[in-house]
Amino acid sequence: MTLHSGIDQSEFSPTDRAQDDFFRYVSGPWEDTHPIPSDRAADGSFYTLRDEAEAHTRTIIEEAPAESVIGALYASFMDVERVDSLGIAPLLPDLEPIEAATSHEELARAMGALQRSGVTGIVGYYVFADRLDPDRNVVYLSQSGLGLPDEAYYREDAHAATREKYAAHLDRMAELTGLAFDSATVMALETAVAKEHWDVVKTREAELTHNPTTLTGLAGDAPGFPWATWADAIRMPATAHDLLVAGEPTYFTAVATVWAETDLETWKAYLRWRVVNSRAAYLTQEIAKANFDFYGTVLSGATEQRERWKRGVGFVEGVAGELVGQEYVQRHFPPAYKEQMDVLVGNLIEAYRRSILELDWMTEATKEKALEKLRQFTPKIGYPDKWRDYSALEVTPDDLVGNLRAACAFEEDWEWAKIGKPVDRSEWLMTPQTVNAYYLPVANEIVFPAAILQPPFFHPEADDAVNYGGIGSVIGHEIGHGFDDQGSKYSGTGALEDWWTEADREAFMTRATMLIEQYNGYSPRQLSDEHRVNGALTVGENIGDLAGVEIALKAYEIALGHPIEEAPELDGLTALQRFFIGYALTERMKVRDEALVTRLSTDPHSPSEFRVNGIVRNLDPWYAAFEVSEGDELWLDPEARVSIW
CATH class of the missing domain: 3.40.390.10 (Collagenase (Catalytic Domain))
Known part of the structure; x- marks a missing residue:
C-alpha cells in the first residue's frame, strides 16, 4: 500500500x-x-x-422501529403539530407543586422533585467516585441555579449588555407562557445567588472542591435550607446521607441564607422561570425559537435554529446514547x-x-x-465493553415533555443505584x-x-x-x-x-x-x-x-x-x-x-x-x-x- x-x-x-x-x-x-x-x-x-x-446517527435513529425506545423518543420530538397544539399544558405537572407550596419547606420539596425531572435548582448533585477512595461511589453537591453561563456575567461590566438582553428574554418568555415571573425579580435573585458562586478558576482546584460532610453536617453548616426535605424529594438514598462531598462549601452556607431570607413569592417566580427555561426547547416552535434567540444568538452568535431533525437526534442521544452507539459501532x-x-x-x-x-x-x-x-x-x-440496559425506560411517541421527565427520572434512578456498590470501571x-x-x-x-x-x-x-x-x-x-x-x-x-x-x-x-x-x-x-x-x-x-x-x-x-x-x-x-x-x-x-x-x-x-x-x-x-x-x-x-x- x-x-x-x-x-x-x-x-x-x-x-x-x-x-x-x-x-x-x-x-x-x-x-x-x-x-x-x-x-x-x-x-x-x-x-x-x-x-x-x-x-450516521440520524440514519440509525430513523431506521429504528417505531415501537422501540429510540423510535418513540424521536417520533415524540418530530411531531411538531402535536407539540404546538399542547402549548404550555405539558408544564402543568411541574407548576402545580410550586403553586401549591405554602412554606419554604414545601417549596424546597417541590424544587427537589422538579430536579429529578430535569429542572435545575440552586444545588446541583451527582453520583461519582470518591476522590479519596475511588472504588466507592458518593454524592457530590455543587453550586447551581443561574440562567447565564457563569457568575461573572452577573458582575462584570463587559457583560452588561448581555444582562440587559437576558432581562428582555425573561420578559419575552413570561409573555409567551403567560406565567408570573418578571425580569427584575428573577435577575435580582439570580444575582444574589451568583454573588456566592466560586469563580471558574477556583472551581478547578481538586482539593478545595473536595469537602466531605454528612447531610446532618450540611444542615448545621448551612442552616436556613431544609436539606433533609430536599434530599428526600430528589430521592437521595438514606445510605448516602453519611458521606456527601460539598464542592463549594461557602456557597451552600450563603445560598441557604438567601433561601431563608427571600420571600416565598420571589422563589416561586424564580422556579417558574427555571421550569420554563429547562423545558423551552421541548415546547411550541414559538417558545423554542425564543429560547434559541437568546441562548443561540445572543450568547453564541448563531443566526438560525438547528433543523428540527438535528435537535431530535440530539434529544435521542441525550436520553439513550449507548442504545444508538451499539448500532453505530457495528456500522462505522x-x-x-x-x-x-x-x-x-x-x-x-x-x-x-x-x-x-x-x-x-x-x-x-x-x-x-x-x-x-x-x-x-x-x-x-x-x-x-458492556452496554447500558434501557429496558426499564418507558416512553411514548406522543408525549415529548413526559418522555423528558421519564428519561431524567430513569437517569436519576440509575445514578442512585450506584450508592453502596463499588465503582463500575467499565462505564x-x-x-x-x-x-x-x-x-x-x-x-x-x-x-x-x-x-x-x-x-x-x-x-x-x-x-x-x-x-x-x-x-x-x-x-x-x-x-x-x-x-x-x-x-x-x-x-x-x-x-x-x-x-x-x-x-x-x-x-x-x-x-x-x-x-x-x-x-x-x-x-x-x-x-x-x-x-x-x-x-x-x-x-x-x-x-x-x-x-x-x-x-x-x-x-x-x-x-x-x-x-x-x-x-x-x-x-x-x-x-x-x-x-x-x-x-x-x-x-x-x-x-x-x-x-x-x-x-x-x-x-x-x-x-x-x-x-x-x-x-x-x-x-x-x-x-x-x-x-x-x-x-x-x-x-x-x-x-x-x-x-x-
Missing part, C-alpha cells in the same frame, strides 16, 4: 509565514473563505467529524481502527515513560511515583458516536470514542507523521491531563493524594506559571484587546496541549524506529513538518465573536489560534522544522520556552 501524507498543501496560506503565524499558515485561507453555518457558534475540524457522526468502527489505536496509545505511553526518566527537574522518588501512575493508565478505545462518560476524548483522574483512564478516529485526526491509510501529529497529540493531551496542574494531584489508583516532593511540585509550578503568563498575554485577533485568555483558567488544557505534542513527537520517533531526520519526505514535506501540520489541522476552527467572548470567560480550553501558535513556539523541534529565527513573530527566546514533560 502506498502511503500518502494526508495533507492538502493547496489549502496553505500564500501570505502567512509559518514562522509568524503557524495557525494562519495552515488554516488561513480556510478561515478567510469558510462561512460558519448559520445554525452554529463555531466550525472546524471537530465539527466536520460531528456532522458526519450526526448523519472497523476492528482494524482499534488495533491501530492500540499501537498508537502504546507508543505514547512508552514515550511518556522515556520522557519522565529523562526529566532534569524531577527527583528520582517522584519519578518513580510518576512511572507507577503511568503503568496504571487504562486506555479505552472505541466503545464500552463510559461519552458515547461511541461522540467526537471527543477525555481523561478521568479518579479512574486514571483515557477514553477515545469511535467517532473521533477519523481524518483529520486519524488517517488509517496515511503516513504516521500526520497521525501522530493528529490523533497522537490528542492521545498525548489526554495522558497529559494525568500530569497537569490538577491531574497530577491524583495517584495511579485515582485517589486524590500528594505523591510529589515539595521541591518537585515547586519546580512543576514554576513551569506552569510561565505558561500561565504566556497565555495571559494573548488576545484573539478577532476581538478587542480587552478580551484576553485567562492563563489560570486554561493552564490545565494548555499543559495537556504542550505535553501532548511533545510526547506525540517522541512516540512518532519510537514508531519510526530511527531518528525523525532520517524519515523520507512526502509531497515535499519533511516528517517533522508533516507532524506539526497534522497537529495544526486538528485545531482548525473559527468561532463567532459572541461565542468566543463566552468561551474566554468559561472554557478551560484556549482559542484554537493559541492552541497552535502558543504551543509550537515552545517546542525546539518546530523551530528546526520551519527554520524559525530571532525576529520572526513566533520566536521565543530559548530561556522563555516551557517544557514540562
